[in-house]
Amino acid sequence: MYKKKIKGITLLETMISLGIMGIFLLLSFPVMKIIYKTENFFVSERNSARNSSRIIEIIEKDIKESCFGNKEYIGKEYLSNGKEIFENLGYIRNPLREEFFKAKIEKGNMLFLEIPFVKDNTVLSKYIIYRFYTGSLQIMECSLFNGNIFVENTENILEEVDGYFERDKNGIIVNLQIRNSKEKIKKTLKGYELIGKKYE
Template identity: 40%
Template sequence: MNKNRGVTSLEIVISLALIVLFLTLIFPILRLTLKMERSFIIRERVERNSARLIEMLEREIVDSSFGNEIYEGKENLIDGKGVYQLVGIRPTILDKKFFSNMKERGNALFLEIPYVKKEKIYSRYYFYRFNGNMFMISQCSNQGGRIFFESEDIVFENIDGYFEQDKDGIKIVINIKKNINYIKELKGYALKGRKM
């Protein structure tokens, strides 16, 4: 009997078949694991960024108040802020009619934020809005006593929420849509802000 017997081609074929079978079983599991990991990382990033968004909105609400600039509908706002329910396409101009339609709860928030430049007080105007599954920020300008939209940026997708105004401040509620069955809700609350 020969003790230095080599590997037969049949043994090699069986070994290769077992390896191929093992790989065909393990690759779908690895692909699913990587897909789930990517999905988890994206969800965690959205939650973290949504928490930052709430903090930013709270700061903006606290910093908002009336500046020296005059514009149509300013008398309807409370300390330079207002909550609105906006359905459909946003208007190009925020006029007296728009500002007079303030709500206690809505999907849009208007803020006037004063700032000082060369010892003179100016204002920035922002319009925050939940629209469908998106959160959008619009920068506005005061042109001849009317507020016009300049730019609009989508900040988040797969997100919904609302603003709610009461006598003490504005509540911000953000719903992160993780999947069809699960929604995570984040809340923030900002006092009305300072008066100038």
């Protein structure tokens, strides 16, 4: 009687198959790593652009709403309708002195805004400084005390950016560039002086 041979996988064939699979995996890991890094880079770029546009919209809204409230403070007479551009690359002294406000310029890294609002039938104001500083966009929350403006809280709201504020005949230009990117975001807010009104 004839016996049929049972074929199976030998240990040698298994070892060769595992060796080939190992080589394939070793070769594919660097490629996968490059793909992963590239994807992360583009996602990061897209998110940065989206965040930058959103933050500029917030700054524009604050510029629109900024004007003089009914409180007096040192340096107020040097502002134009509750807003002004300055240049400051270092530590900001507290309180903001008259020399600070007198040093207003047409193009700089810092924007001061007074934004009035009504609460419980009382007109109050908030005071904000936006500043491009060491590759970040900062927001500084200020308060009024005894006729002086004090910087109370500083927070970075956008990283890896450069930019400046510039006044022209139409209003204030917010010019922002994301680092490591060819994309520049530039927005102009027109006619903001007409929007602002004095609160009595």
